[in-house]
Structures are given as structure tokens and as C-alpha cells.
Amino acid sequence: MKGNIIVGQSGGPTAVINSSLAGVYKTAKDRGVTKVYGMLNGIQGFLEERYIDLSDYIKNDLDIELLKRTPSAFLGACRYKLPDIHKDKELYEKIFEILNKLDIECFVYIGGNDSMDTIKKLSDYAIVTGQTQRFIGVPKTIDNDLALTDHTPGYGSAAKYIGTATKEVIRDSMGLVYNKGLVTVIEVMGRNAGWLTGATALAKGEDCEGPDFIYLPEVIFDLDNFLEKVGKQLAKKKSVIAAVSEGIKIADGRYVCELSANVEYVDAFGHKQLTGAANYLANRLSEKFGCKTRTVELSTLQRSAAHLSSLVDINEAFQVGGAAVKAADEGDTGKMVVIDRVSDDPYQCSTGIYDVHKISNVEKVVPREWITKDGSNVTEEFLDYVRPLIQGDLAPITVGGIPRHLTMIRHK
Amino acid sequence: MKGNIIVGQSGGPTAVINSSLAGVYKTAKDRGVTKVYGMLNGIQGFLEERYIDLSDYIKNDLDIELLKRTPSAFLGACRYKLPDIHKDKELYEKIFEILNKLDIECFVYIGGNDSMDTIKKLSDYAIVTGQTQRFIGVPKTIDNDLALTDHTPGYGSAAKYIGTATKEVIRDSMGLVYNKGLVTVIEVMGRNAGWLTGATALAKGEDCEGPDFIYLPEVIFDLDNFLEKVGKQLAKKKSVIAAVSEGIKIADGRYVCELSANVEYVDAFGHKQLTGAANYLANRLSEKFGCKTRTVELSTLQRSAAHLSSLVDINEAFQVGGAAVKAADEGDTGKMVVIDRVSDDPYQCSTGIYDVHKISNVEKVVPREWITKDGSNVTEEFLDYVRPLIQGDLAPITVGGIPRHLTMIRHK
Structure with missing residues (x-):
């Protein structure tokens, strides 16, 4: 040259x-x-x-x-x-x-x-x-x-951070036991694609059960079904973990975070800045079950750690x-x-x-067949794809x- | 035995x-x-x-x-x-x-x-x-x-995590430039003692200016003074970083996070669970200066990473x-x-x-002489104490x- x-x-x-x-x-x-x-x-x-x-x-x-x-x-x-x-x-x-x-x-x-x-x-x-x-x-x-x-x-580094942080948050959530249980809702970046949220499943291994539920933006989010599933899990274990994408949407097309009216910012490309899905869900869970809830927003560290x-x-x-x-x-x-x-x-x-x-x-999204049928987790195929990258x-x-x-x- | x-x-x-x-x-x-x-x-x-x-x-x-x-x-x-x-x-x-x-x-x-x-x-x-x-x-x-x-x-591991994460958040905040500037408010654990919040100063070095302001619970928090200081800094640089303890209080004894009525939980020892100071301050800053704001709660990772x-x-x-x-x-x-x-x-x-x-x-708190006179940062003595521990x-x-x-x- x-x-x-x-x-x-x-x-x-x-x-x-x-x-x-x-x-x-x-x-x-x-x-x-x-x-x-x-x-x-x-x-x-x-x-x-x-x-x-x-x-x-x-x-x-x-x-x-x-x-x-x-x-x-x-x-x-x-x-x-x-x-x-x-x-x-x-x-x-x-x-x-x-x-x-x-x-x-x-x-x-x-x-x-x-x-x-x-x-x-x-x-x-x-x-x-x-x-x-x-x-x-x-x-x-x-x-x-x-x-x-x-x-x-x-992506690989973000996925490694998200998997590691999720595992540490899960360990943390098991330290103290609460009478009516604890639900930790982890909010992960990814407006339309669930690649990052799916990476929370990397926490799973012989020493950790991983998140109980993982919700990607590729699948319509059903709030009632979510509450029912978490309720059933709370009856079985004292610490329940749900990971959600910031971009999950309900059937009428609204983002879950919009349900609590928390949309702040539109960038030069017209993208909404989304945050608050985890807080909204945590509030609903705490109302319904009287459980303790905690939200963890992985914040800008998921892209900068x-x-x-x-x-x-x-x-x-x-x-x-x-x-x-x-x-x-x-x-x-x-x-x-x-x-x-x-x-x-x-x-x-x-x-x-x-x-x-x-x-x-x-935009390339997560293939539907890499998400479980009920839409509440990712499959082994997803993990086989991600693991080499971390x-x-x-x-x-x-x-x-x-x-x-x-x-x-x-x-x- | x-x-x-x-x-x-x-x-x-x-x-x-x-x-x-x-x-x-x-x-x-x-x-x-x-x-x-x-x-x-x-x-x-x-x-x-x-x-x-x-x-x-x-x-x-x-x-x-x-x-x-x-x-x-x-x-x-x-x-x-x-x-x-x-x-x-x-x-x-x-x-x-x-x-x-x-x-x-x-x-x-x-x-x-x-x-x-x-x-x-x-x-x-x-x-x-x-x-x-x-x-x-x-x-x-x-x-x-x-x-x-x-x-x-x-404490040493928490301080190491907080210093590292703060540095990465500062780097992240310098990636994109916003017209009216960006203020990132980092919220750190520590109800009455500022040891953890002070550790954000560890981000400072030859390659990083560290947080612009650090507010510990040991010093009464003056909201007007805070807004004025951040405003002056925004005139000088496009990305301003403030680290605050979850436990900062205003002169009448109320926690800053209580100003947005966000107190959720009292534990068996009667301690309030505090969160929301950063969000409250970010909202005030955005109202006053029209700047973009971001809050980073270091969450449970600061104790479990x-x-x-x-x-x-x-x-x-x-x-x-x-x-x-x-x-x-x-x-x-x-x-x-x-x-x-x-x-x-x-x-x-x-x-x-x-x-x-x-x-x-x-409860052992941070000595007043390890906090700068104006109460908006920690001194080199503080850092000399912490550095060996990380x-x-x-x-x-x-x-x-x-x-x-x-x-x-x-x-x-």
C-alpha cells in the first residue's frame, strides 16, 4: 500500500x-x-x-x-x-x-x-x-x-463476563435465606437479540444450577406465565434467579420496561434506550408473593469489563x-x-x-430452536455455540x- | 484440642x-x-x-x-x-x-x-x-x-473490584460524547462507613483521572453544592464521574435515597436497606443541566466478584x-x-x-482527615492505607x- x-x-x-x-x-x-x-x-x-x-x-x-x-x-x-x-x-x-x-x-x-x-x-x-x-x-x-x-x-468477552457475574450473583443469592424466598432478577443488554441474555446460562455447571429462567427478546414475554413459573419455583427453592433481556416485549408490542414508564432516551439512529424491565418484574413478584426481590443490572461493565x-x-x-x-x-x-x-x-x-x-x-437474532419450547431458557445448542468464544x-x-x-x- | x-x-x-x-x-x-x-x-x-x-x-x-x-x-x-x-x-x-x-x-x-x-x-x-x-x-x-x-x-477484594470496575466504567463513559455532556453516578455499598466508596479512588493513575467526586457517608451531603460542583465540571469535560455511598445523608438526617422514597427493607438488626441515591442524583442533574446521565449500581458483585x-x-x-x-x-x-x-x-x-x-x-468509619476538606474526595493517606490490601x-x-x-x- x-x-x-x-x-x-x-x-x-x-x-x-x-x-x-x-x-x-x-x-x-x-x-x-x-x-x-x-x-x-x-x-x-x-x-x-x-x-x-x-x-x-x-x-x-x-x-x-x-x-x-x-x-x-x-x-x-x-x-x-x-x-x-x-x-x-x-x-x-x-x-x-x-x-x-x-x-x-x-x-x-x-x-x-x-x-x-x-x-x-x-x-x-x-x-x-x-x-x-x-x-x-x-x-x-x-x-x-x-x-x-x-x-x-x-461478544465473547461480554458473554464471559455475563456468565461469570451471573454465577457469582447466584452464589451471593444463596448466602442468606429469607422466609418467603428471594427472587433475583438480572437485567442484561440486548434490545432485539438475546445473545447476551442467553449467556447467563454459562453459569450452569456441575457446581451451579444456573438461572432458573432466561427470557430473550426473540420470544413474546407472557407476564402471567412468568409470575406463575416463578411462584412454582419459589415453592421448591429459597433462591430463584431469572435473567431477562432489557428488550423483552409483551404481546401488544410494548417493552416490559415501558410498563413502568421508564423510557429515557432515543439515540441518533432512533433506538430507544431501555432499562427497568428487571425492576418492574421484581416489583410485581414482591407484590404477588411477598418475597424479597433483588435486581442486578449488569450495567456498562458487561461491555467494558x-x-x-x-x-x-x-x-x-x-x-x-x-x-x-x-x-x-x-x-x-x-x-x-x-x-x-x-x-x-x-x-x-x-x-x-x-x-x-x-x-x-x-439484525441476526437467536434461532428459535436454540430457545426452549416454553421460551424460558436456552438449549444446549446455544451453549455449544457460545462456549468456544469465552x-x-x-x-x-x-x-x-x-x-x-x-x-x-x-x-x- | x-x-x-x-x-x-x-x-x-x-x-x-x-x-x-x-x-x-x-x-x-x-x-x-x-x-x-x-x-x-x-x-x-x-x-x-x-x-x-x-x-x-x-x-x-x-x-x-x-x-x-x-x-x-x-x-x-x-x-x-x-x-x-x-x-x-x-x-x-x-x-x-x-x-x-x-x-x-x-x-x-x-x-x-x-x-x-x-x-x-x-x-x-x-x-x-x-x-x-x-x-x-x-x-x-x-x-x-x-x-x-x-x-x-x-474489604480488600471488594476494594479491588470497586477500583477496577470504576476504572472500566470511566473508560466506558469516555467512548461516546454527548452534546450536553454525560454524568455517570456510581453507587457503592456502605451504610455508615465510606471505606468501599473511597475505594473508587483506586481507579486514579497515570492513565485515568479517577472519579471527579467521591461522597462518603461520614460527611453531610450538600445537594446544592453537589449540583454546583458537577455543573462546573461539566463545563470543563464531557464525561463527569461521581461516586456516592448508598448511605449519604443530607443535613436533616435523611438519606439521599429516601428523598426519592425508595426505602424497601429493614433487616433483623433494624438496618434499612438503602438503594436509589445514584438514581435520585442522576435525575436532579438531568433536570438541571439537560445532560445525559447514567447510574451504575455495583450491585452484589462488589461483595461476590x-x-x-x-x-x-x-x-x-x-x-x-x-x-x-x-x-x-x-x-x-x-x-x-x-x-x-x-x-x-x-x-x-x-x-x-x-x-x-x-x-x-x-463501627469504625473513615477518619475525617482522610477525606478532603470540601468533602468531595479522599486523600492520598486513604489510598496509602487501601493499596496494600488489593x-x-x-x-x-x-x-x-x-x-x-x-x-x-x-x-x-
């Missing part, structure tokens, strides 16, 4: 999004690219000409190792949707002006569904206007809802970053790197590359007992 | 309460004790004659290692307060009848302030009635509020368990094992033993990517 590279990060944080950034940087440098720029806050910052030369921040191999272990976009991210090309040609002209000024040959964007839309539009514009820059997408989302790739980097990242996930995130540079170098554009599962047992994956037009704006650890590099990250603050 | 030992666990879970149990068991066996019984759900289960022979569950050295890494009371705990002796002599007679039946020479109780009250009453009763059993307390509480001991086992335990803490928990058996063997009763800090740098501690009458029902890791023993615990389920 004769020109330079610019890389950006977009959308919600993951624990390994910077491992992909490290993969882009390392592979670009190994291939002799002169400058690897990082746009700050994605395409939004790029439009304001806010970018850095990554070599000012990544100075040696130890920095690469720290970057792999640093959660949340090192470069900052954005939720910015490019307008359709015909609606704002000037904006596209401005983007390409900046690209030309920096002598960019390859534009890499690490993100989810919405980010792939950016890659699609920019590569379309380049082709239509006869320009030669290449645009490659690198998948990233804890939600695991991107089509065509077996799974997305970020890099101290518990999966080694498989970190490595794959690094690989897809590198594969993006390789693909651009070989002339690809308008493509996203994907992960193909070559074998289940032993687990083996390789990277591939697909046309981004086939990927963007399609294997191994990359020990945090700690200073004073706390994980060290690579951040821009160090260099101020 | 010619007789047997019985050991129980009481009060809220910690990540290392079972390391103390392992220390009791191992030391007892090394000293040739025939039977080590475990009472199920503490003194409450003991009164129902629910107990196990621990050797049925701890079968080898690997089980000891698993037990050290298993959070929340292996034996189950209780919140049961013994009545005063003169109010229910029959109850005490029943307890000693069971002790005699099992040929118990030493009764070890692992717990916090309330549990030391149990040790005090039982040892008083034995002395008054001329009986020879020995009663020893082993300190345990994430709250670190026990008097006379430098710190309590369980054994996957991130401090090695120092695990080892000290093990040592105080062993020291309890040794003390009883040497004739002590009505005592609690304590940790004495011999040296700060290098950190060195040894175990000691104190009269439980001096310990029970006294050092080192004991890698989880994982099966299928998830930590394995020692639980009774395995043996069903």
Missing part, C-alpha cells in the same frame, strides 16, 4: 474494540504503511478534522499489549449516521477532500450495523465518483447481531483488524471482515470477507493492583 | 469468607481435630440442628483451593441476633446441649459486628455457667467497619481462620482475631487477638471458561 490508513471506532464500547485497533495498526506497520491515522470520535470527529497519528501514542510492543487490554474506544466513538449521498453531496465531498489531503488509501471503520452503513455509503460514493480509496469494515458489537459473520468480536476478557475474543478482534488492512492492500473495498467457524470441536475459525451491502441493517484469559497488566490501560491521558 | 470444632458463617457475603472457612478447616485438621462441623445458615441453622461434617465436602487439597476462590458463605449465613441471656435462658441451654452432644470444644463464628455479639453472648454464658467450650470470632465484612483490627478480610479477589485478602482471610483455631487450642475464648499492620512500606501484617467485648457494636491475584480455576466453585451441589 502506497498511501496512508485512517481508522475509526464507532458505536457502543466493547472490551476488545481496541484489540481490533491494535490489529489494524500492527498489520499496517508490518506492511510498511507510512502513516496510520486515528479519527477521534469516528466519522463525526473526522468531519471536524480531529484525528491523530497513532504512532504518537503506540510507541512499542508493550503499548500494543496494553491497547489489547483497554476497553471502550481508545479513539472515542460516535453514533453518527451519514445522510444518503443524494441528500448531502457536499458532506461527501468534504470527506473525500480530507481523505485526499491525508493521502489516505484505506479507511477502516470498526463498528456494528450502523457503522457498516457508513462503509457502504463511502465505498459507493468512491466508486460512483471514480475515486480509488478503499473502505473496509471491521465487525464489533457485544450484541452479536451482525449477519453473515459467525459471531462478532466483543476488560479485566475478564476472553482470550479467544481478544485474538479474533486483533485478527479481524489485521485482515481489514490485508484486504484493502489486496484491493478490496465496500467489504466487511467476517469470522467463519471452520469447526466446532475442536473450535477453529478463520477470517473471510463479504460485501457490506449484504450485511448492513440486518475460552482463555489474557491476564491484565496491573499497576498497583489495578489494570493499566493505554489512554491518551498518559501522553498529556 | 481433644474435642471437636464447629464453624459458622454469618451476615452478608464476601468474596473471601470461604477462605477463612478453609483456614479454620485446614488448621483444625493439621492440629489433629477429629471432626470439623459446619453449621448451616449460622446460629439460626444450628438451633435447628442443621450442620454438616466438613470432611464430607472438603476431600482434598484441590477442594481447599476451590473453597478459597468461592464467594458467598459456603455454609449459608444468617442474620440472627441472639437475645440477651436473661431474656431467654432456654435458648442458651439448647445451644449448649447441642454443643455437648457434638463434643464441641471450639465454636468459630465468621462474621461482622453483629456476629461478634453472638460470640460475646455465648462466651459470657459459658463462663457464667461454668462450661468449658471456647468461642472465637473471625472478622469478615466488606464494609471494613470493625474496630481494633487494621482492616477486615473481604471472587474472580477478581485480592491475593493479600484471600491469604489474610485464610490466616485469621487458622489463627482462630490456634487461639482456641491455646485456651482463648470470647476473643476475635484481628489483623495488625506491622509496617506500611513494605506492607506487613500479623494476626492478633482481642477481647470481643471491646469490639462488638462499634495486591495480587489468585487466578480462578476455570472449567469451560467460567470459574469453578466448591458448593454443596457437586455432592448431591
Whole structure:
């Protein structure tokens, strides 16, 4: 590659999004690219000409190792949707002006569904206007809802955290016994896809029964049936655990969290920010059974707990970053790197590359057959799919007992 | 020791309460004790004659290692307060009848302030009635509020988790930028003592600014001042972090969480269960500044995240368990094992033993001089005290990517 590279990060944080950034940087440098720029806050910052030369921040191999272990976009991210090309040609002209000024040959964007839309539009514009820059997408989302790739980097670490935290919450809930029992409702991220919520089942093993009930957004949530099931379980055991997706909906299409009128925020893509399903259900349970209830919202840690990242996930995130540079170098554009599962047992994956037009704006949900018939748990097939993705650890590099990250603050 | 030992666990879970149990068991066996019984759900289960022979569950050295890494009371705990002796002599007679039946020479109780009250009453009763059993307390509480001991086992691991999680939440909050800024309010356990909330400052380092504000329950909370401070900070940076104790109170004595009428539960010791301070403050901030807000309740994971335990803490928990058996063997009763800090740098501690009458029902809070003058952060002295307690890791023993615990389920 004769020109330079610019890389950006977009959308919600993951624990390994910077491992992909490290993969882009390392592979670009190994291939002799002169400058690897990082746009700050994605395409939004790029439009304001806010970018850095990554070599000012990544100075040696130890920095690469720290970057792999640093959660949340090192470069900052954005939720910015490019307008359709015909609606704002000037904006596209401005983007390409900046690209030309920096002598960019390859534009890499690490993100989810919405980010792939950016890659699609920019590569379309380049082709239509006869320009030669290449645009490659690198998948990233804890939600695991991107089509065509077996799974997305970020999901494995989130699943490992969720499985581990669920197991520890279950242990905690068994410490004290309450007269009328205790129901713990764990709320997990995932608006339309239950990949994250299903990962609570990873807590199950020879030493732990796992959650009693797991409700994914793929199945309509029946409140009466839920209350009845939990009631029956409370008669059998003193501590009952239910894991629910933030995105579970009742038959009339309303989110469970909307029943308690707790919808706060709509993002630039028109997505509602959902929270409160667990609290609503806990209140209903406590009213009906007089039991003690507790809610655990796994909060932003489920996407940022890099101290518990999966080694498989970190490595794959690094690989897809590198594969993006390789693909651009070989002339690809308008493509996203994907992960193909070559074998289940032993687990083996390789990277591939697909046309981004086939990927963007399609959400991959959990297949119905991986959810139990009554809709209150996941099957062994689901677990067989997830387990390989959570294997191994990359020990945090700690200073004073706390994980060290690579951040821009160090260099101020 | 010619007789047997019985050991129980009481009060809220910690990540290392079972390391103390392992220390009791191992030391007892090394000293040739025939039977080590475990009472199920503490003194409450003991009164129902629910107990196990621990050797049925701890079968080898690997089980000891698993037990050290298993959070929340292996034996189950209780919140049961013994009545005063003169109010229910029959109850005490029943307890000693069971002790005699099992040929118990030493009764070890692992717990916090309330549990030391149990040790005090039982040892008083034995002395008054001329009986020879020995009663020893082993300190345990994430709250670190026990008097006379430098710190309590369980606190170091909680502090390590809180510091790490806070740092990851701070990283996460910097990923996306919001027009009017983002304020993240982290709510931490600790009703009257700010040891846990202060531990959020551990996030601070060369690579992280740490929380902007930290509010401990030791200082009266001034809402207007808080809003003003956060407003000024929002003018300077796009992501502001405030950590607050669940127990912060305003000048008239009301808890901040009570301002939103969210008090749910009073336990057997008359303690209110507090939650909701962060939500209340986030709502006020969002009203006043139109900023985006996020609340992170560290939930029960702050006391149960054994996957991130401090090695120092695990080892000290093990040592105080062993020291309890040794003390009883040497004739002590009505005592609690304590940790004495011999040296700060290098950190060195040894175990000691104190009269439980001096310990029970006294809450140790954070010294005022370890909190900044304006009451919105902790000082370097606070951090110097905490840092040695969070050092080192004991890698989880994982099966299928998830930590394995020692639980009774395995043996069903």
C-alpha cells in the first residue's frame, strides 16, 4: 500500500474494540504503511478534522499489549449516521477532500450495523465518483447481531463476563435465606437479540444450577406465565434467579420496561434506550408473593469489563483488524471482515470477507430452536455455540493492583 | 484440642469468607481435630440442628483451593441476633446441649459486628455457667467497619473490584460524547462507613483521572453544592464521574435515597436497606443541566466478584481462620482475631487477638482527615492505607471458561 490508513471506532464500547485497533495498526506497520491515522470520535470527529497519528501514542510492543487490554474506544466513538449521498453531496465531498489531503488509501471503520452503513455509503460514493480509496469494515458489537459473520468480536468477552457475574450473583443469592424466598432478577443488554441474555446460562455447571429462567427478546414475554413459573419455583427453592433481556416485549408490542414508564432516551439512529424491565418484574413478584426481590443490572461493565476478557475474543478482534488492512492492500473495498467457524470441536475459525451491502441493517437474532419450547431458557445448542468464544484469559497488566490501560491521558 | 470444632458463617457475603472457612478447616485438621462441623445458615441453622461434617465436602487439597476462590458463605449465613441471656435462658441451654452432644470444644463464628455479639453472648454464658467450650470470632465484612483490627478480610477484594470496575466504567463513559455532556453516578455499598466508596479512588493513575467526586457517608451531603460542583465540571469535560455511598445523608438526617422514597427493607438488626441515591442524583442533574446521565449500581458483585479477589485478602482471610483455631487450642475464648499492620512500606501484617467485648457494636468509619476538606474526595493517606490490601491475584480455576466453585451441589 502506497498511501496512508485512517481508522475509526464507532458505536457502543466493547472490551476488545481496541484489540481490533491494535490489529489494524500492527498489520499496517508490518506492511510498511507510512502513516496510520486515528479519527477521534469516528466519522463525526473526522468531519471536524480531529484525528491523530497513532504512532504518537503506540510507541512499542508493550503499548500494543496494553491497547489489547483497554476497553471502550481508545479513539472515542460516535453514533453518527451519514445522510444518503443524494441528500448531502457536499458532506461527501468534504470527506473525500480530507481523505485526499491525508493521502489516505484505506479507511477502516470498526463498528456494528450502523457503522457498516457508513462503509457502504463511502465505498459507493468512491466508486460512483471514480475515486480509488478503499473502505473496509471491521465487525464489533457485544450484541452479536451482525449477519453473515459467525459471531462478532466483543461478544465473547461480554458473554464471559455475563456468565461469570451471573454465577457469582447466584452464589451471593444463596448466602442468606429469607422466609418467603428471594427472587433475583438480572437485567442484561440486548434490545432485539438475546445473545447476551442467553449467556447467563454459562453459569450452569456441575457446581451451579444456573438461572432458573432466561427470557430473550426473540420470544413474546407472557407476564402471567412468568409470575406463575416463578411462584412454582419459589415453592421448591429459597433462591430463584431469572435473567431477562432489557428488550423483552409483551404481546401488544410494548417493552416490559415501558410498563413502568421508564423510557429515557432515543439515540441518533432512533433506538430507544431501555432499562427497568428487571425492576418492574421484581416489583410485581414482591407484590404477588411477598418475597424479597433483588435486581442486578449488569450495567456498562458487561461491555467494558476488560479485566475478564476472553482470550479467544481478544485474538479474533486483533485478527479481524489485521485482515481489514490485508484486504484493502489486496484491493478490496465496500467489504466487511467476517469470522467463519471452520469447526466446532475442536473450535477453529478463520477470517473471510463479504460485501457490506449484504450485511448492513440486518439484525441476526437467536434461532428459535436454540430457545426452549416454553421460551424460558436456552438449549444446549446455544451453549455449544457460545462456549468456544469465552475460552482463555489474557491476564491484565496491573499497576498497583489495578489494570493499566493505554489512554491518551498518559501522553498529556 | 481433644474435642471437636464447629464453624459458622454469618451476615452478608464476601468474596473471601470461604477462605477463612478453609483456614479454620485446614488448621483444625493439621492440629489433629477429629471432626470439623459446619453449621448451616449460622446460629439460626444450628438451633435447628442443621450442620454438616466438613470432611464430607472438603476431600482434598484441590477442594481447599476451590473453597478459597468461592464467594458467598459456603455454609449459608444468617442474620440472627441472639437475645440477651436473661431474656431467654432456654435458648442458651439448647445451644449448649447441642454443643455437648457434638463434643464441641471450639465454636468459630465468621462474621461482622453483629456476629461478634453472638460470640460475646455465648462466651459470657459459658463462663457464667461454668462450661468449658471456647468461642472465637473471625472478622469478615466488606464494609471494613470493625474496630481494633487494621482492616477486615473481604474489604480488600471488594476494594479491588470497586477500583477496577470504576476504572472500566470511566473508560466506558469516555467512548461516546454527548452534546450536553454525560454524568455517570456510581453507587457503592456502605451504610455508615465510606471505606468501599473511597475505594473508587483506586481507579486514579497515570492513565485515568479517577472519579471527579467521591461522597462518603461520614460527611453531610450538600445537594446544592453537589449540583454546583458537577455543573462546573461539566463545563470543563464531557464525561463527569461521581461516586456516592448508598448511605449519604443530607443535613436533616435523611438519606439521599429516601428523598426519592425508595426505602424497601429493614433487616433483623433494624438496618434499612438503602438503594436509589445514584438514581435520585442522576435525575436532579438531568433536570438541571439537560445532560445525559447514567447510574451504575455495583450491585452484589462488589461483595461476590471472587474472580477478581485480592491475593493479600484471600491469604489474610485464610490466616485469621487458622489463627482462630490456634487461639482456641491455646485456651482463648470470647476473643476475635484481628489483623495488625506491622509496617506500611513494605506492607506487613500479623494476626492478633482481642477481647470481643471491646469490639462488638462499634463501627469504625473513615477518619475525617482522610477525606478532603470540601468533602468531595479522599486523600492520598486513604489510598496509602487501601493499596496494600488489593495486591495480587489468585487466578480462578476455570472449567469451560467460567470459574469453578466448591458448593454443596457437586455432592448431591
